[in-house]
Amino acid sequence: MALSGARGDGMELRIHESLEELSTDLADYISDLSETTIKERGAFCVAISGGSLVSLMGKLCQAPYLKTIDWAGWHVFWADERAVAKNHVDSNYKLAKDTFLSKIPFVPGHLHSINDSLTVEEAASVYEFVIRKLVKTRVIGASEITDCPKFDLIILGMGHDGHVASLFPNHPILDERSEWVTYIIDSPKPPPERITFTLPVINSSSNVALVVTGSTKADMVHLVIDDVGPECSSVPAKMIHPIDGKLLWFLDNSAASKLNGTAQFS
Ligand SMILES: O=C1O[C@H](COP(=O)(O)O)[C@@H](O)[C@H](O)[C@H]1O
Secondary structure, eight states: OOEEEEOTTSEEEEEESSHHHHHHHHHHHHHHHHHHHHHHHSOEEEEEOOTTHHHHTGGGGSTTHHHHSOGGGEEEEESEEESSOTTSTTOHHHHHHHHTGGGSOOOTTOEEOOOSSSOHHHHHHHHHHHHHHHHHTTSSEEOTTTSSEEOSEEEEOOOTTOOBTTBOTTOGGGGOOSOSEEEESOOSSSSSOEEEEOHHHHTTSSEEEEEEOSGGGHHHHHHHHTTOOGGGTTOGGGGOOOTTSEEEEEEETTTTTTOTTGGGOO
16 A cells, blocks of 8 residues: 555545555455444445446455355445436446446345336435335444434545535535435436435445545545635535544545645555
8 A cells, every 4th residue: 555544634545556456455444344343233234336436346246355255244225326227327236236246145135226217206215215214123223423324334436526426516415414315306417317325324324435546536636635725615525524433535646646745644
């Protein structure tokens, strides 16, 4: 690893020399977290997103992880989904399934994908209902502070504009405080209709991993991570602060190239 360290503000950065190194570290991190969480509470509830981070999770279906992880304890959710059929090239479900999920022996019924045959409004409300039932039966934990579900891990990518899940800059859903899952019909990035976890749910997670790579995201990474002033206050990635959990950034050297003071990590 090129650099690794905790910043005073409760976030940890891991900066990698290569995508290969990053994806191995990510798989080790997920595997360790899965082991300790399943020992502690019998299940591991992880929500994933779409985009470039999915291929970086591909190591999970390879040795040693395929054999060493206790997949029976896993429940997989989507932090966001695009309103397209599950076999559409834009589907976050399809991307994860084709890349690695289909090669892993999950318990049938533990892949909690978002219904693609409903309107986005209906799909968001049905998904929230599914999550509520799993909180009630204690498969998913509950935050004592926010009353939201407490996922064991939410893995997010970040767009060039700083969006995370389907929470886009300056969009009114950034102010959503009562729903756990909501929808948009005017996404600036196609497709326009999407379903997404809200900020309170993401910030109630025990662990949030933000996985960002490539030089085209270096400016936004600098804006979000370094204290550059009020101009970045409307950037969704900047709003990720787990209330009672940990925030870990997985970056490659290119994405981290404009960060201030990385020399303080070693
Ligand atoms: O549209 C989306 O974009 C973000 C970021 O994608 P990337 O390809 O730039 O990494 C992704 O995290 C989100 O889940 C997805 O719906």
